[in-house]
Amino acid sequence: MALTLPLELQQQIFSYLDPWSFYASRNVCRYWKYASRDAVTLAKQLGQLPIEPTTWAKKADSKRRESVYDEAARALMLGMRVKASSSSDSSLSSRLDKSKLARSKDGKRAVSLHDRTITHYDMSSSEPSIISTRPINDLRTAIGGGPWFKCSPTSMYELALSSDGRMLAIALERTIQIYDLSTAADSWPVASYITSATGHYIAALDFEHNDSLLRVQLSNKGVVVYLGSPQEGKPGLEHWQDKGGLKHAFLDASKLALPQSEATDSAPAVSQRLAGVQLLRPFAHGWLVAAQKHATNVQSGSYCLAHVPFAHIHGHVLTAERAVTILEHLPVHLSDHIQHLWHDLPAAHVNHPRFALSPNNSLLAMSENDSSNTASPHSNRVFLYRLPSAEKMMHSLKPQHPLLKSFESEQDFKYQIKRLPASLGSISGKLLDFTLESVHDGAASPLAVTAVTDTAAMSWTLLDN
Incomplete structure (x- = not known):
């Protein structure tokens, strides 16, 4: 059935899936894997995952987004099956x-x-x-x-x-x-x-x-x-x-x-x-x-x-x-x-x-x-x-030296x-x-x-x- 569906329709279906269903779908075959790499589809699925902050995604290319998705899928055990x-x-x-x-x-x-x-x-x-x-x-x-x-x-x-x-x-x-x-x-x-x-x-x-x-x-x-x-x-x-x-x-x-957390103007130390x-x-x-x-x-x-x-x-x-x-x-x-x-x-x-x-x-x-x-x-x-x-x-x-923060790359x-x-x-x-x-x-x-x-x-x- 996957090979008979137009790519656009396949990607439209992906947009309605929850994180677990999307992970399972993209591992069915190579065609579904290819369809799941669409920038809009992958961005929407990344938005459903607990990744903060979201500003990194604006600078990332498609390869980087997929790498972050794979890392998150493993950390969140989206592919874990359980038999009770x-x-x-x-x-x-x-x-x-x-x-x-x-x-x-x-x-x-x-x-x-x-x-x-x-x-x-x-x-x-x-x-x-x-x-x-x-x-x-x-x-x-x-x-x-x-x-x-x-x-x-x-x-x-x-x-x-x-x-x-x-x-x-x-x-x-x-x-x-x-x-x-x-x-x-x-x-x-x-x-x-x-x-x-x-x-x-x-x-x-x-x-x-x-x-x-x-x-x-x-x-x-x-x-x-x-x-x-x-x-x-x-x-x-x-x-x-x-x-x-x-x-x-x-x-x-x-x-x-x-x-102890640092005190601010709006909140005391906790x-x-x-x-x-x-x-x-x-x-x-x-x-x-x-x-x-x-x-x-x-x-x-x-x-x-x-x-x-x-x-x-x-x-x-x-x-x-x-x-x-x-x-x-x-x-x-x-x-x-x-x-x-x-x-x-x-x-x-x-x-x-x-x-x-x-x-x-x-x-x-x-x-x-x-x-x-x-x-x-x-x-x-x-x-x-x-x-x-x-x-x-x-x-x-390992403690990070404060001076190192100024040398962090924009990328x-x-x-x-x-x-x-x-x-x-x-x-x-x-x-x-x-x-x-x-x-x-x-x-x-x-x-x-x-x-x-x-x-x-x-x-x-x-x-x-």
Whole structure:
């Protein structure tokens, strides 16, 4: 049919397409690709993409416009195809008949806390089997020294199970205990009162980075504290007993410093803070982190990629420094003329998002609780971002000398592509695990985002063009 249509008619059809349909159409065949390069057609499609400012397009030739379009199409994942599937297994809460649960990343181990009893399960077969049980260390069944939990029927515990199912962290209010489930039931846990949580309470726990760091989310406007110190190997209970363990704050997001915006005649200076911080990977003598960025007196914020440097304390224990560099802004608000095309965007006003980085460091999955869904308070929306290259992020870390700006060429087109996410879908229940990993072994294997909650499990396989 394409070869029978006049070129002018083909280009007229293109003018009515949204960005995703236009991208798919121009990759059908060489004739459609040629028709899509029309200056008017391409200019209209570029106008539908979040590229600012638009003044660069007036100086650019057709080849430059197409180059910018291809760059934007990749950053915005216009060719990404997603295949969603739900797990056929029954939910973890129904299989174990318990409400307070934690799960290992491989799904082979699970733990429940019920009636002051910790039960360790083997989930590798269709029917869960009990590996061991032990009492929780509280004032009524104290094991060794404190701090103990002050248990009551209404106690709101938070649980986290290590990736191999061996270490269990339990939090209540501002106290954390870590158990080695491979030891005897009467063995002592490592316990500590978390001074960073004073005045608030612990809202969630997660083991991260080879189980050597414990991500502690506080009720204080999305403040996150990382306890422990990063290691390459799998640490045991002795790691949490050491000076770089449970009593060591590797990173306290409340102490991170963002630059304040400059005051103008029309607006005062605005201070900024990070919420929901999550360490992604070591990067440039520090860590690459994902977080929400909030400004003073603004209800909703945005997401961002940032760099946090670290320093050595006492020779070998690492701790994060306060200085933060924003490497990439991930906005959630757009201009009115294109907002309707990207209507399903994150809210960025929730305090506890979860992130997952792909093995090749090119994609970032994000789950945020949908607080607007009053019918299902534990409803999570899942999104996917394309990350900039490591070279581009390194360039953002290098300061540019002010004198260099005067030597910039008039032909050096300045523009910025706002990296918006693709909406994958949603899943109900309290999030237990969130990953972005290869489906099979091998470099050619597609990636999949997997979200597991206490009531369901979903997987989104990514087929990237």
